[in-house]
Amino acid sequence: MLFMKGTPQEPRCGFSKQIVELLNEHKIVFSSFDIFSDEEIRQGLKTYSSWPTYPQFYVSGELIGGLDIVKELAQSGELEKICPKAKNLDDRLKMLTHKATVMLFLKGNKQMAKCGFSRQILEILNSTGIDFETFDILEDEEVRQGLKSYSNWPTYPQLYVKGELVGGLDIVKELKECGELSNVLKGEN
Template sequence: MLLMKGTPQEARCGFSKQMVEIVHTYNIQCSGFDIFSDEEVPQEPQTYSNWSTYPQLSVSGELIRRLDVLTTKELEASEELHTICPKSPKLHEKLKALTNKASVMFFKKGNKQEAKCGFSKQILEILSSSGVEYEIFDILEAEEVQQGLKAYSNWPTYPQLYVKGELAGGLDIVKEVNENVNCCLY
């Protein structure tokens, strides 16, 4: 857990931003918690860890490092991060697992109940009317996935529909396939 000022996506101090960069550089699996999101929280870690500044990186509840005490180079040179911090799956592996999470995976802006763009809404309507079971991943929830999936699929826009882990396409292809299927049924 990284107790910090702000979030990993939007750090609110230089030390927190540096710690997030280190966590990403070393592919450390870590959640971030914005100490400003709850008025009671900023005092608790100080009492718990006996240290009054942020960010604080903890593994299994134990304070590991504080960036304000160490220089970035000293922290990076420390083997401690390599040996005790859990590693995140590599992005390629993570994207492969996500695209194979269900037989039909739909990557879009918004959740199943709400599409945040017209293209996503149209694909949702096609999927819903087809009776196909599908899962949704909201790309707005994970910047790494949003950017990484573009390179992974070699498809620069959203929404993206995957069938059995393979990119089927975006709205234009889904519409074309849907029209051809409906045409053949009549």
């Protein structure tokens, strides 16, 4: 986990940009948190970690350090030993589609859709009361393009149940209209 200024796609400081480039160069799988999005976390993490600056890089919940330490680990070859490596794309897509029983790939996230189709499908899924997870395809171009081939479905949003493609907005609307959506989401059809 990388606590950074900005996002991997849009770092908001040079140190954050460098650490993202280094992790990507070494094909390290990581998640990130934009410390500018939550001042309480931004300040609290400094105390929690006894580390006063950002970025902060964690592996398995333990602080590894900032940019300088990650650079040293990369140069010594230790970085690859302590961090998970990126899987090939098909393995990664399979893992993502199975991340939750109901998984929605869309433009945006559960809290904020970034297109009309994504907004509509979120409204429909939220109305069912069934738990689901989301993946913002705008955050990862490799997943965005790869999932189209993987699923043989050229558009977004894409809805998966137990790793199997259900379809996009039109299919979900049809399932809702015929009263089958809840059963499909529960994996009963």
